Amino acid sequence: MTRQSRDPDTLESFAADFVHRHIGPTVEDQGLMLSSLGVSSLDELSAAAIPASIQLATPLDLPEPASESEALGELASILARNRIKRTFVGTGYVPATLPPVIQRNVLENPGWYTQYTPYQAEVAQGRLEALLNFQTMVASLTGLPLANASLLDEATAAAEAMALCYSHLRGSRDTFFVARDCHPQTLAVVATRAASLGIKLVFGLPPDFESISESLFGALFQLPATDGRLYDPRPFIDRCHELGASVVMATDPLALTLLAPPGQLGVDVAVGSTQRFGLPLGFGGPHAAFFAARDVFKRLIPGRIVGVSTDAGGNKAYRLALQTREQHIRRERATSNICTAQALPAIIASFYAVYHGPEGLRKLASRIAALTSVLADGLAQLEISITCESFFDTLRISLDAATRARVLAAAELRGIEIRQDWPDAVGVTLAETTTLGDVQELLTIFAEATDSAPPKAVGAAEAPWRLPPSLLRQGEFLEHPVFHRYRTEHELLRYLHRLQSKDLSLTTSMIPLGSCTMKLNGTAEMLPLSWREVADLHPFTQPKNAHGIQQVCADLEGWLAEITGLFGVSLQPNSGAQGEYAGLLVIRAYLEHLGQPERNVCLIPTSAHGTNPASATLAGLKVVPVNCDPQGNVDVENLRHRASEHASRLAALMVTYPSTHGVFEAAIREICQIVHAAGGQVYLDGANMNAQVGLCRPGDYGADVCHINLHKTFCIPHGGGGPGMGPIAVARHLVPFLPKHPAATSSELAIGAVAAAPYGSASVLPISWVYIRLMGAGGLRRASQVALLNANYMARRLRDHFPVLYVGSSGYCAHEFILDARAVKKTAGVEVDDIAKRLMDYGFHAPTMSFPVPGTLMIEPTESESRAEIDRFCDALIQIRQEIRAIETGATDARDNLLRNAPHTSLEVTKTLWTHPYSRREAAFPDSRSREYKFWPASARIDNAAGDRNLVCTCPSPSELFASE
Numbered sequence: 001m002t003r004q005s006r007d008p009d010t011l012e013s014f015a016a017d018f019v020h021r022h023i024g025p026t027v028e029d030q031g032l033m034l035s036s037l038g039v040s041s042l043d044e045l046s047a048a049a050i051p052a053s054i055q056l057a058t059p060l061d062l063p064e065p066a067s068e069s070e071a072l073g074e075l076a077s078i079l080a081r082n083r084i085k086r087t088f089v090g091t092g093y094v095p096a097t098l099p100p101v102i103q104r105n106v107l108e109n110p111g112w113y114t115q116y117t118p119y120q121a122e123v124a125q126g127r128l129e130a131l132l133n134f135q136t137m138v139a140s141l142t143g144l145p146l147a148n149a150s151l152l153d154e155a156t157a158a159a160e161a162m163a164l165c166y167s168h169l170r171g172s173r174d175t176f177f178v179a180r181d182c183h184p185q186t187l188a189v190v191a192t193r194a195a196s197l198g199i200k201l202v203f204g205l206p207p208d209f210e211s212i213s214e215s216l217f218g219a220l221f222q223l224p225a226t227d228g229r230l231y232d233p234r235p236f237i238d239r240c241h242e243l244g245a246s247v248v249m250a251t252d253p254l255a256l257t258l259l260a261p262p263g264q265l266g267v268d269v270a271v272g273s274t275q276r277f278g279l280p281l282g283f284g285g286p287h288a289a290f291f292a293a294r295d296v297f298k299r300l301i302p303g304r305i306v307g308v309s310t311d312a313g314g315n316k317a318y319r320l321a322l323q324t325r326e327q328h329i330r331r332e333r334a335t336s337n338i339c340t341a342q343a344l345p346a347i348i349a350s351f352y353a354v355y356h357g358p359e360g361l362r363k364l365a366s367r368i369a370a371l372t373s374v375l376a377d378g379l380a381q382l383e384i385s386i387t388c389e390s391f392f393d394t395l396r397i398s399l400d401a402a403t404r405a406r407v408l409a410a411a412e413l414r415g416i417e418i419r420q421d422w423p424d425a426v427g428v429t430l431a432e433t434t435t436l437g438d439v440q441e442l443l444t445i446f447a448e449a450t451d452s453a454p455p456k457a458v459g460a461a462e463a464p465w466r467l468p469p470s471l472l473r474q475g476e477f478l479e480h481p482v483f484h485r486y487r488t489e490h491e492l493l494r495y496l497h498r499l500q501s502k503d504l505s506l507t508t509s510m511i512p513l514g515s516c517t518m519k520l521n522g523t524a525e526m527l528p529l530s531w532r533e534v535a536d537l538h539p540f541t542q543p544k545n546a547h548g549i550q551q552v553c554a555d556l557e558g559w560l561a562e563i564t565g566l567f568g569v570s571l572q573p574n575s576g577a578q579g580e581y582a583g584l585l586v587i588r589a590y591l592e593h594l595g596q597p598e599r600n601v602c603l604i605p606t607s608a609h610g611t612n613p614a615s616a617t618l619a620g621l622k623v624v625p626v627n628c629d630p631q632g633n634v635d636v637e638n639l640r641h642r643a644s645e646h647a648s649r650l651a652a653l654m655v656t657y658p659s660t661h662g663v664f665e666a667a668i669r670e671i672c673q674i675v676h677a678a679g680g681q682v683y684l685d686g687a688n689m690n691a692q693v694g695l696c697r698p699g700d701y702g703a704d705v706c707h708i709n710l711h712k713t714f715c716i717p718h719g720g721g722g723p724g725m726g727p728i729a730v731a732r733h734l735v736p737f738l739p740k741h742p743a744a745t746s747s748e749l750a751i752g753a754v755a756a757a758p759y760g761s762a763s764v765l766p767i768s769w770v771y772i773r774l775m776g777a778g779g780l781r782r783a784s785q786v787a788l789l790n791a792n793y794m795a796r797r798l799r800d801h802f803p804v805l806y807v808g809s810s811g812y813c814a815h816e817f818i819l820d821a822r823a824v825k826k827t828a829g830v831e832v833d834d835i836a837k838r839l840m841d842y843g844f845h846a847p848t849m850s851f852p853v854p855g856t857l858m859i860e861p862t863e864s865e866s867r868a869e870i871d872r873f874c875d876a877l878i879q880i881r882q883e884i885r886a887i888e889t890g891a892t893d894a895r896d897n898l899l900r901n902a903p904h905t906s907l908e909v910t911k912t913l914w915t916h917p918y919s920r921r922e923a924a925f926p927d928s929r930s931r932e933y934k935f936w937p938a939s940a941r942i943d944n945a946a947g948d949r950n951l952v953c954t955c956p957s958p959s960e961l962f963a964s965e
Contacts, residue, residue: 011581018068019779022520023786024866030786033793033867037812039395040207042785046695049788049812049864051666054701060694061562074773075766079533081548085417087281087538090394090429091226092154092756095536096434098278101489102351105496106344108530113344114506114521116513116845117304117721121319122311122639122903124839125938126499127347127720128318132306134274134288135239136954140477141253143261143272143293146953150346150722152574154250155189155756157271157289158182158220160302161248162190162271163618164293164923165218166199167300168246173202173217175211176240177240181225183248184421184742185756189421192739192752196585196620206236213931220597220720222250223259227387227427228372228394230259232470237266253277254432255289255392257365259471262292269293273756276431278352279345283549284539284757285574286723286764288346297671298322303341304721308952312901312940313908319942321953340575344719351496354486358478359451364432366465368393371439372430373463378443381455382588387425390468394429397446406449414441417541421743456850466823480954483635502938504845508747509935510865510873514816514848514858515609515660517690517712521767525715539757540743552769553639553759559772560729563780563797564686564706565699570734571727572753574760576687579707580654580728582739582754586705586730587652587681588619589737589751599651599679605634606658609685614881621651632661634671643678650680656696658688658814660852661806662791672702681705681734689713690862691788691815694781704731714768721762725768786863787815794861797874801881805856818853819877825855828887830899832857835880840903841926842876843935872929879926893917898926903937 025033030042035552039045047055066074087095098107106112108525118124131149138147151157178190187203194201202212206221219240224230224628240247244503249267254276256262262270272593275287293301299322307321353361372393376386387396399407411418418839419427428442440457447454486492505513511518528534528585537549550946557569573579584602591599602621604612613623627635634655643650653675658664665671672682684703690713692698698706710716714912718724730738739835741758758766775783795804795817802819824830832855835847848858861870883899886892896916904923914920925931 001640004444007801018522018524019065019776022522022775022779022864023783024869025786026867027791029867030789033789036061036796037792042782042789045792045812046785046788048810049792049808049814050664050696051668053669054696056694056696056700057895060738060777061779061781062559063152063773065779068774071770071773072524072527075528075552075770076531078551079528079531079548080536081551082533083545084532084536085415085541085545086430087570088430089410089417089419089538089540090427091540092185092273092275093281093284093538093540094276094393094431095281095433096276096278098280098348099352099490101496102348102355103530105493106348106351108501108526110521111500111503111507112347113526113717113719115503116511116518117343118320120826120836120840121317121942122837122937122939123504123845124704125318126308126502127343129499130347130350131309131343132318132954133354134346135306137350137353137478137483138253138290138292138481139954140479141256141261141287142251142292142427143263144267145295146298146301146305147290147292148301148305150288150342151291151303152284152289152342152578153287153756154271154273154289154755155183155186156340156578157291158186158248158250159190159193160291161197161269161271162193162218162220163197164297164300165246165248166197169217173215174198175202175212175215175217176210177202177204177219178217179206179221179225179246181205181227181229182220182222183226185753186222186250186339188396188742188753189756192585192754195752196588196618198620203693206233207231209236209239214243215736216240216245218246218247218248220250222257224252224392224394226431227396228391229388230390230392230468232468234265234892241266253393254361254365254368256473258369258392258465258467258473260358260473263294269297270961272644274346274349277349279348280535280763281538281761282535284709284759284763285761286342288342288349292773295467298864299832305953309943309946311942311950313905315939317939317942318422319944328402328736332360341722342579343721344723353478354483354495355492357483357487358476361478363400368432368434369467370428371434371436371464371821373466374436374457375428375430375439375442376466376627377463378439378455378457379446381448382443382452383444384450386447390466392467393548393663396427399835403449407446410448413756414445416441416445417538417545420735431432446632465537466758478885498712509845510861510869511845512847512859512861512873513845514662514818514860515687516718516848517709517862518718519696519715519858519862520864521691521715521717522771522774523768525767526717528698528770529763534763534766538539539762550764552766556765558959560708560727561694563697564708564729565697566703567699567704567732567954569727570738571725571731571759571762571765572729572739572755573707573726574755574915575709575722575724576709576711576726577611577615578754579620579683579728580611580683582751582889583683583705583707583728583730584619584621584652585754586728586734586737587683588621589749590681590734593737593749596679599645599649601649601651603639603646603650603653603675603680605655608654608656609660609687610851612685616654632659632663633665634659636670636674638669640674643674643680647678650675650678652681652683654685655681656685656688658691662813662816662858663806663808664691664814666809669701676702687712688815691784694777695784699729699731704734705729710764710768715771716767721763725761725764755773783816783863787861788812788866790861790863791815791817791859794859798877801878802857805853816858818906819857819859820855821857822855824884828884829894830884830887834899834902838880838883838899838940839876840937841924841930843930843933844873844876844963846940874929898922903940905938905940906936908940
């Protein structure tokens with residue numbers, strides 16, 4: 001078969017076949033849709049929607065599109081350059097075994113990884129239950145009553161804990177103690193956050209701790225410490241409490257199956273990583289951090305919390321609790337960003353605990369503790385000293401320089417890697433994957449380095465633990481039935497499927513969330529996630545072992561710089577919110593380098609994403625709002641006034657483009673020029689990059705920093721609200737200030753680390769790499785154009801039923817648009833929430849509600865949805881408008897109607913007694929698709945207020961469950 005020549009403009013090549021599979025509407029459908037809009041081509045539409053002054057004149061300089069087999073083959077060849085070692089490096093990351101039943105049915109299952117954040121709880125009961133299991137697991141292991149549904153990584157969780165302690169005392173004290181024997185990455189990330197908040201750090205060792213001053217508001221220590229040391233921390237904790245300071249403990253969840261829980265020790269907050277609960281190393285992530293605290297902190301706990309409430313039928317139901325902390329509401333008063341979560345990794349960790357149960361986890365921990373003792377005994381026979389008498393899984397082994405060099409060389413020859421960031425020692429950390437044979441080989445390495453005969457490693461059963469008796473755990477843990485019920489794979493498989501079936505994902509229907517870009521996550525893009533060359537690479541491996549993944553990262557950095565029109569990229573921020581935070585810190589560092597530290601004002605339009613003001617506050621900036629005009633654009637004159645008013649202190653403007661109102665603002669160049677003229681920098685929120693790729697570039701029209709949501713535009717799946725990646729691209733003058741990391745070299749001017757690993761959640765980066773290779777410059781441009789087409793087609797179909805709130809001067813919107821539903825509240829008493837719940841009866845997830853304008857729906861179809869699916873959604877909204885009209889005319893009861901009672905569950909419509917004035921069929925099967933294939937909401941409408949009044953964030957007890965039946 002003869003291959004056709006590749007033409008990125010016409011996209012008719014064999015390699016571009018994926019482009020047509022990624023893009024939903026066929027060429028014929030595109031023609032019909034364009035005709036309905038009064039334009040003849042995609043180029044004509046994009047030229048009309050985007051200001052001529054910023055349109056990209058030349059194609060992006062990217063590799064030609066590849067076929068799926070070509071792209072995967074090329075990636076495999078690159079990643080083959082990685083050298084996968086048997087790793088004992090530890091430092092917060094250990095090899096883990098993901099049970100195959102969880103790998104195949106959760107990690108690799110689009111029914112789990114294409115879900116959205118569970119804001120619409122009625123169609124998210126499965127993942128909410130799994131996340132509640134996670135919180136229950138964390139609360140039980142830590143002995144603290146409240147746990148959230150994960151954070152990004154252990155280091156950022158520690159930084160969040162410091163910020164919580166600071167906020168708890170309302171900033172009245174400014175000093176925080178940090179134990180020097182925390183992991184290096186934790187020290188680095190905490191230092192970065194402290195600097196942005198103006199917090200003074202004091203370093204020391206807890207056993208040597210003495211009174212600092214009355215300015216101490218909190219303290220952080222790690223147990224087991226980074227060198228493996230265990231000790232009784234209660235005297236240290238008591239002394240901190242005497243000083244009125246809160247205490248944070250970073251810890252290991254598997255060690256806590258043997259050790260006394262932090263809550264029992266008197267700790268106020270416990271943080272850590274659940275990576276070893278089945279998550280691969282992945283060169284650093286994604287891994288779910290945990291965060292647990294005492295009840296007094298419940299209004300300050302960062303991130304998301306799953307709570308228990310009841311639905312309209314009186315049944316128990318799960319939902320996100322305390323949602324008033326969502327950044328769209330709290331904005332600059334927020335103490336953290338709710339978008340910093342790792343939902344899918346947390347779900348996997350919870351299933352790992354369900355799979356093993358408390359007995360299995362304790363057995364794993366006992367074996368690790370015993371093997372570590374075997375290793376310590378063998379080293380003692382070689383007269384090699386370790387630095388502590390009590391330990392769980394880690395030994396710091398003191399060596400002179402010559403012996404240390406021989407040990408490292410011998411380990412290298414055997415394909416083994418151990419920790420080597422201490423100049424006078426090496427470290428060894430064991431894991432569930434470690435065998436007695438591994439221990440014997442480690443002893444042989446040390447024997448060879450000391451010219452000794454290797455001692456024989458005794459069986460683990462014969463080795464006593466080296467845990468302090470005063471720290472041994474007393475009592476049971478993970479007592480809830482969920483951790484005891486699913487021991488056979490058959491039962492666990494059914495449980496996983498049962499939860500999945502309760503959740504609406506992209507496998508069910510489109511998820512038209514404005515600003516969230518829920519597009520296709522191609523199977524070919526996802527495959528490398530499970531490759532050993534990605535999964536088994538330690539984030540702190542020696543650089544010579546990671547040439548393959550480093551090449552992937554370098555490719556992505558170059559491609560993203562080209563796509564944004566900027567000069568340098570950091571892949572370290574591991575969420576969009578972290579990208580915002582990192583980008584603002586870069587701007588602050590640059591201004592301080594210029595001798596302008598007084599510049600601390602951040603201008604933010606009132607339409608901005610809720611994460612923007614929260615991130616600015618976390619970066620130590622003062623938020624000043626900028627008005628929008630009646631058309632939804634930034635009010636240029638108000639911006640000019642604000643920039644002039646704060647000219648001596650202006651640091652940055654945060655602007656989203658296209659705007660959060662779904663419009664390409666014609667004045668974007670002028671907006672950037674106004675800020676630059678006042679001495680500020682322009683931060684562009686890249687959440688809406690899906691409308692720009694290949695059509696215009698932030699760097700070309702004036703942006704200095706832009707974060708890119710790889711989990712939106714570049715196909716990393718949302719995973720129920722995480723993982724995400726938010727790398728930042730910066731202009732040339734800001735490159736020296738990009739984030740550094742203790743495990744990598746960087747500029748002396750660089751800001752501190754913002755994530756635990758040098759490349760953030762590196763194992764998901766190949767997803768975006770494959771997507772860009774499959775699409776090429778022409779395919780990416782075509783995707784952006786079809787995203788514009790789909791949105792404008794929908795807006796045109798729906799505008800006669802719900803007003804479209806904003807359009808550009810040409811009459812077109814960008815890749816998303818806002819429907820105004822405020823009028824029907826007055827005419828029919830119908831809230832936007834009623835429309836959202838009624839859409840569930842049609843099998844759809846609601847669009848983004850009441851943001852950025854209360855009482856509206858923001859819709860983004862993406863380029864991946866077909867015309868048939870788009871029409872089906874439009875038909876559903878049009879029919880719902882007819883249902884509202886029936887209320888307006890009095891044909892339907894104003895209180896007992898299809899919208900006020902939505903969603904309708906199978907339990908509701910199969911009741912013997914049906915009292916509603918409409919039929920069961922109208923309730924549950926409103927259109928032909930629902931009669932052909934029905935997705936049933938798992939819960940009736942959930943009472944959010946009741947859940948907040950009676951906050952329950954762990955699994956109901958058996959007695960509560962029985963009482964509800």
